[in-house]
Structure formats: structure tokens, C-alpha cells
Amino acid sequence: MKKRVLVWFKNDLRLLDNEVLFRAAERAEEIVPIFCVDPAQFKLLPNGLTKTGSFRAQFLLESIEQLKNQLQERGGDLIVSVGLPEIEIPILAKEYNVQQVFTKKEISPEELTTVASVEKALWKIGVEIDAFSTSTLYRATDFPFGIKDIPDVFTTFRKKIERETHVRPSFPIPELRFPKLKESRVPSLIELGLTMPTLDDRSAINFSGGEKEALNRLDYYLFQSKAVQSYKETRNGLIGSDYSTKFSPWLALGCISPKWIYHEIKRFEKAFGENDSTYWVVFELIWRDYFRFMMKKYGSKMFQLHGWKNAQEVPNRVDERLFQAWINGETGDEFVDANMRELKLTGFMSNRGRQNVASYFVHELKLDWRLGAAYFEQQLIDYDASSNWGNWAYVAGVGNDPRENRVFNTEKQAQQYDPKQTYRRLWLEKN
Numbered sequence: 001m002k003k004r005v006l007v008w009f010k011n012d013l014r015l016l017d018n019e020v021l022f023r024a025a026e027r028a029e030e031i032v033p034i035f036c037v038d039p040a041q042f043k044l045l046p047n048g049l050t051k052t053g054s055f056r057a058q059f060l061l062e063s064i065e066q067l068k069n070q071l072q073e074r075g076g077d078l079i080v081s082v083g084l085p086e087i088e089i090p091i092l093a094k095e096y097n098v099q100q101v102f103t104k105k106e107i108s109p110e111e112l113t114t115v116a117s118v119e120k121a122l123w124k125i126g127v128e129i130d131a132f133s134t135s136t137l138y139r140a141t142d143f144p145f146g147i148k149d150i151p152d153v154f155t156t157f158r159k160k161i162e163r164e165t166h167v168r169p170s171f172p173i174p175e176l177r178f179p180k181l182k183e184s185r186v187p188s189l190i191e192l193g194l195t196m197p198t199l200d201d202r203s204a205i206n207f208s209g210g211e212k213e214a215l216n217r218l219d220y221y222l223f224q225s226k227a228v229q230s231y232k233e234t235r236n237g238l239i240g241s242d243y244s245t246k247f248s249p250w251l252a253l254g255c256i257s258p259k260w261i262y263h264e265i266k267r268f269e270k271a272f273g274e275n276d277s278t279y280w281v282v283f284e285l286i287w288r289d290y291f292r293f294m295m296k297k298y299g300s301k302m303f304q305l306h307g308w309k310n311a312q313e314v315p316n317r318v319d320e321r322l323f324q325a326w327i328n329g330e331t332g333d334e335f336v337d338a339n340m341r342e343l344k345l346t347g348f349m350s351n352r353g354r355q356n357v358a359s360y361f362v363h364e365l366k367l368d369w370r371l372g373a374a375y376f377e378q379q380l381i382d383y384d385a386s387s388n389w390g391n392w393a394y395v396a397g398v399g400n401d402p403r404e405n406r407v408f409n410t411e412k413q414a415q416q417y418d419p420k421q422t423y424r425r426l427w428l429e430k431n
């Protein structure tokens with residue numbers, strides 16, 4: 001009997017620098033690649049929001065389709081099954097007679113619960129599951145401290161890991177062998193109960209999902225345009241695609257790894273020199289890591305009103321009228337409104353915008369920050385549980401910001417970052 005491993009793809013939709021795939025190819029004679037589309041991820045929630053909105057869902061479906069094509073080009077396929085992973089994975093494991101299931105390690109409570117249910121179901125049919133860490137720049141196991149001792153202040157954390165550990169090399173695409181795999185297709189947005197989003201020509205992010213597009217964007221941002229050389233000066237911009245890297249949607253779905261980005265930046269620095277800007281992209285990727293490690297450290301506390309800090313006097317108002325005004329960009333604060341309209345019409349908003357609208361939501365409207373975070377979860381093309389809930393908690397003052405009660409003055413911010421009102425006019429003059 002041939003040794004077979006089922007590779008359960010989740011948010012690691014790539015071939016390059018994917019340890020799950022690399023280890024599976026190393027240990028098995030044949031691999032069975034699966035992606036499970038769980039309809040629960042697209043459902044309408046009791047709060048009236050959809051768990052995954054159209055922008056993100058479309059990017060996800062494009063990314064799955066591309067992975068399927070890439071595997072087909074190598075003589076295999078990606079089996080796409082629609083249903084609960086704890087039902088689908090064991091059925092396929094049995095059908096293909098696999099001895100093991102390999103997948104990526106999870107950190108947030110919801111994903112951990114799903115993996116635990118799959119593990120339990122697999123255990124009943126005598127199949128083991130093994131997980132590999134694929135989504136961070138640094139490895140927690142390389143740290144000079146355990147997860148529970150990770151510093152709660154970002155700068156302390158960053159300095160320590162930069163000094164005492166290093167980024168590991170990337171994994172190459174392994175040679176892949178497959179058994180005969182059954183036909184399947186990627187469901188459409190309509191089949192998932194969603195509608196096709198309309199493209200807005202003002203969008204900062206008219207990109208498609210998938211590993212090839214991610215690698216093209218990386219190449220463009222570094223080697224073709226050399227925009228990376230001025231990232232630190234432009235990163236607080238608001239209009240267009242090049243003020244920041246726009247790597248986030250691909251990172252969120254694992255179409256590219258932060259490690260791969262890091263090593264490409266090092267290659268760029270060797271060829272063209274390093275400066276504050278080339279380093280600053282890495283610095284931001286460390287922030288991304290940090291929220292992941294905080295999620296691992298604090299788990300479900302990251303989703304609670306008072307946060308892991310157990311902060312007191314956190315606004316917790318629920319007011320549907322104010323909530324809808326914020327969503328629709330009709331609060332009367334022009335900077336907030338312009339940003340919220342961009343998010344609604346494109347699925348993207350700059351980092352500067354996100355900080356302002358989140359701060360306004362919590363400190364001006366005094367609404368329960370978890371509702372704002374849930375709207376971001378629906379709407380953001382780059383939604384990522386740790387980055388989203390971690391950043392919201394930070395702005396709400398219940399997370400990692402060591403400064404107490406930091407409130408963004410949206411008027412001042414508008415003057416500083418949109419002095420000629422170009423951004424506000426762009427989004428407020430036409431709907």
C-alpha cells in the first residue's frame with residue numbers, strides 16, 4: 001500500500017514556502033490535496049452581518065481556483081468539497097486510504113475548535129493529524145521565552161526577538177505525486193448565498209486572489225517600481241495602490257508567506273541597498289506576527305469587551321442607527337465618512353483610515369468595539385482574525401497599547417493626512 005497523506009489546505013493557499021506541503025511530499029509517496037468550503041463561513045449572523053462578505057469571498061474563491069490550477073499543472077488537483085470539515089475530511093481520508101492528514105497550525109479559538117472536531121472524527125477511523133506553523137515570520141519555538149511569557153509591549157517583544165532569534169529559510173516547492181483524484185469545482189459566490197461585488201474605479205485594491213498575483217505584486221513593489229524604497233514616507237497615504245504594499249489580502253489567505261516576503265526584501269537590499277523604508281515593511285510584518293502571538297497567549301480574551309487587560313469603563317453601547325450611519329459613511333465627520341464609504345464600496349481601507357474610524361467608533365460614538373470589528377470581519381478583503389481583533393482591541397484601549405486612552409482626533413488627522421481634501425472629495429462627492 002502506498003503511503004498517502006491528505007493535505008488539508010486552509011489559509012495557506014500556496015505552493016511556495018508551505019511547510020505543510022513540503023513535509024507531506026517528504027513523508028508520503030502520494031498526496032491528496034483538499035480545500036473544504038464551509039458554508040457556515042458565509043452565513044448571515046444574528047447581528048445582521050455576514051461572516052464573510054462578497055469582496056473577501058470572491059478573493060478567496062479566486063485563490064482556491066488558482067491553487068487548483070497550479071496543482072493541475074503538476075499532474076494533480078485540489079479536491080474542493082463543500083460542507084463541514086469534520087464531516088468532509090474524514091470521508092475523503094477514508095476514500096483515498098490516507099494514513100495521515102497534514103494541515104497548518106491554528107491559533108484563534110474558532111479555528112482551533114474546528115481542527116479539534118476534525119481530529120476527533122479522524123481519530124475514530126485511525127487517522128492522525130499533524131500540524132505545521134506556516135503563517136508567521138518568526139517561529140514561536142525559536143523564541144527565548146514561552147508563549148505565556150511573551151512581552152505585552154510590542155517594542156520589548158520586537159527588540160528581543162530581533163536580537164535573539166532569526167527568520168528561518170523558506171521551503172522550496174517540493175516535487176509532488178498524486179493518486180487519481182476525483183473531479184470537483186469551486187462553488188460560485190451565488191451558490192454561497194452572496195452577490196458579485198461591483199468594481200469601483202476609485203479602488204486602491206483591484207487585485208485578484210492567488211499565489212501568482214501575490215508574487216507579481218511583490219516583484220512589482222520591490223524590483224519593478226522600487227516603491228519599497230520610500231514605503232516609510234508613503235505608508236500613511238490614502239489614495240492609490242502604491243502608498244503601501246497591499247500584501248495584506250494575500251497574506252491573510254496565505255497566498256504568500258511573510259518569510260518569503262522577508263527573504264525577497266533581503267535580496268532587494270543586497271542589490272539596491274537597505275534603508276529605513278525597506279526595514280519598515282519587515283517592522284510591520286513583525287506587528288502582524290505579534291498579534292498572532294497575542295492571540296495564542298490570550299485566546300478568547302481577545303474577543304471580550306474588556307479584553308485581556310480586563311480594562312474598566314469600556315464603551316458598550318449598541319445603537320443600530322449610529323452603527324448604520326458609521327457603516328454607510330453618514331456620521332457627519334467627513335474623514336470618517338470618506339473612509340467608511342471606501343470600505344463599503346471596495347473591501348479595503350488604509351491603515352490610517354482604519355485607526356481613525358475605529359477610534360471614532362469607540363471614543364466618539366461610544367459603541368461596543370466588537371460590533372465594529374465584526375463589520376470589518378464581514379467587509380475587509382484582508383480580514384485576518386488576529387490582526388483585526390488585535391488592532392481593534394488596541395484602539396479600544398483593551399489590548400496592547402501601553403499608552404492609556406489614546407484617542408485619534410479625526411479633524412486633526414484629516415488636516416495632516418488629507419490637507420487638500422483630495423481623499424474626502426474622492427469618496428464624498430460621488431457615491
Ligand SMILES: Cc1cc2nc3c(=O)[nH]c(=O)nc-3n(C[C@H](O)[C@H](O)[C@H](O)COP(=O)(O)OP(=O)(O)OC[C@H]3O[C@@H](n4cnc5c(N)ncnc54)[C@H](O)[C@@H]3O)c2cc1C
Pocket residue numbers: 235244245246247248249251252281284285287288289291349350351352354355358376380382383384385387388389391392395
Ligand atoms: C482597526 C484595525 C483593523 C485591522 N484589521 C486588519 C485585518 O483584518 N487584516 C490585516 O491584515 N490587517 C489589519 N489591520 C492592519 C493594517 O491596517 C493592514 O494590515 C494594512 O492596512 C494592510 O495594507 P498593506 O498590506 O498595504 O499594509 P502595509 O502598510 O504595506 O504593511 C505591510 C504588511 O504588514 C502588516 N501590517 C501592517 N500594519 C499592521 C498592523 N497594524 N497590524 C497587523 N499587521 C500589520 C500587514 O500584513 C501588511 O500587509 C487593521 C488595522 C486596524 C487599525
